[in-house]
Amino acid sequence: AKPAIPVSVTPPAPSERTKQQPLPPKPGGGGPTVPPAAGQPAAPLDLLAQLTNTPPPPETPVRTVLRRVKIWTPLVVLLAIVFCVVQAFRPLPEPKLVLTANKAFKFDGDKAQMTWPATGQAYVEVDGLGPLGESGEEKPVPIASVTKVMTAYITLRDHPMKKGDKKGALMTVDSKAVSDYQKGKPEGESLVRVTEGQKLSEYEALEALMLPSANNIAKLLARWDAGSEEAFVKKMNDTAKDLGMVNTTFTDPSGFDATTKSTAKDLVKLGRKAMADPVFKEISGLTEYIDSNGEKQKNFNPIVPLYGTGIKTGTTTAAGGNLLFAAEKKIGGTTQLIIGAVLAQHKTPIIDSVVAATKDAIESAKKALEAKTVVKKGDVVGAVDDGLGGRTPVVATKDVTAVGWAGLTVGLALNDGGHKLPHAAKSGAEVGMLTVGSGPGQVRVPVALKKPLAEPGFGAKLTRLG
Incomplete structure (x- = not known):
């Protein structure tokens, strides 16, 4: 056999594609990993590193x-x-009552006809409903003892008394009250006998002021309340301004001065406020009383026995006959308060002429008043709004009667009657009050749920905003 001929093989030059990359450094150790020598197997950890050193997939x-x-x-x-x-x-929003019935009702017919005095001036209204009319020129005229209504009003405002209290605060009669009595008696002034140092109750002082129209007690009340008559007169004018009595000027607490002037319309504003005080209303409606001296004092107002209410007369030669009056009429389940004033009646006897004119005004006002049914029992008048879109209808529990006169428009309103509305209640539960008109003669009828009132559901709670 021939000897083998040695063959020399030259390995190809390594290319960039096949060049081995250095391995990353081993954990915890210094430099790069050195590839194993040719012919030697790779270490297990080095092999694992190579297998896991795969780049992330491309971002899409x-x-x-x-x-x-x-x-x-x-x-x-x-x-x-x-x-x-x-x-x-x-928390759920507070439910509210909303009115769905008509907000107003107008009485059919022409304007109510009133009987007015031929001279002077007069004005009449029904408290809470509005004016029935007026006559004469509205100009300031002397009002005499009608002035004492303001004196009584301020006294009770500054020293209030509870209904049923027959005494109130105590005051000491001063020497000036005695001197006023002694000087005024010969001149024919309206006075009540008192003694210096006498203890006078507020209630009796107001009786003396309003019934026998005692000028000396009017001045005593002024000094007791404000410290002096001048300071009290300033209070009177400030109060008149607050009440909107734009044509009124007070110069004394009794009205004896002819410079104390007002108009019928202004005095009705005062009368309305005064009659709102139960003590004033009670006293001005008395026919007589027994004073602390044991003397009977009668009311100078002849209207009181006829109609059962006040308020005050005022007569002097300069002022003529004047009367601020109040009368009541029961109608449609209500008691309507008629308030008016007749001024400057100079036909003698002046007290008779002003009383006659007042009676005509009261009778014509009573005749003008009428009652009409505006809502029947069971009619839907409103709804309870739960604040989340839910509404439950409410109905009148009985017929609703409006009181007024021809041509008058009265307003209807729905309120909670002073009680908090529930979020849920049974059908028929009373939840509020339907009112017609305002003032002491306001008509009030309870309203009840027509169907059960349910608390808002989960869907309504979930979708509410705000």
């Missing part, structure tokens, strides 16, 4: 969206759960 829009969904979905779900819990347990 789909992968980006998926990754964001995975991140935000749990957070959105958590927020939704929190929102639902908060909405479900938030």
Whole structure:
């Protein structure tokens, strides 16, 4: 056999594609990993490093969206759960009554006809309903002892008394009250006998002021209330301004001065406020009383025995006959308060002429008043609004009667009657009050649920805003 011929093989030059890359450094150790020598197997850890050293897949829009969904979905779900819990347990809005019936009712017919005095001026209204009319020129004229209504009003405002109290505060009669009695008696003034140092109750002082129209007691009340008559007169004018008595000027607390002037319309404003005080209303409606000296004192107002209410007369030569009056009429289940004033009646005897004119005004006012049914029992007049879009109808529990006169428009309103509305209640439960008109003669009828009132459901709670 021939000897083998040695063949020399030259290995190809390594290219960039096949050049071995250095391995990353081993954990915990210094430099790069040195590749194993030719012919030697790689260490297990080095081999694992090579297998896991794979670059991430390329980024695409789909992968980006998926990754964001995975991140935000749990957070959105958590927020939704929190929102639902908060909405479900938030305090419910307070329910309210809303009127669905007509807000006003107008009486048919022409304007009510009133009987007015031929001279002077007069004005009449029904408290809470409005004016029935007026006559004569509205200009300030002397009002005489009608002034004492303001004196009594301020006294009770500054020293209030509870209904049924027959005494009130005590005052000491001063020497000036005695001197006024002694000087005024010969001149024919209206006065009540008192003694210095006498203890006079507020109630008796007001009786003396309003019934026998005692000028000396009017001045005593002024000094007792304000410290001086001048300070009290300032109170009178300030109060007149507050009441809107724009054509009124007071210069003394009794009205004896002819410079104390007012108008019929202004005096009715005062009379309305004074009659709102139960003590004033009671006293001005008395026919007589026995004073602390044991003397009987009669009311100078002849209207009181006829109609059962006040308020005050005022007569002097300069002022003529004047009367601020109040009368009541029961109609339609209500008691309507008629308030008016007749001034400057100079036909003698002046007290008779002003009383006659007042009686005509009262009778014509009573005749003008009428009652009409505006809502029948069971009619839907409104609803309970739960504040979340739910409404439960309410009905009148009985016929609703409006009181007024031809041509008058009265307003209707729905309120909670002073009680908090429930969130849930049975059908037929009374939840409020339907009112017609205002003032002491206001008509009030309870309203009840036509069907059960239910608390708002979960859906309504969930979707509410604000």
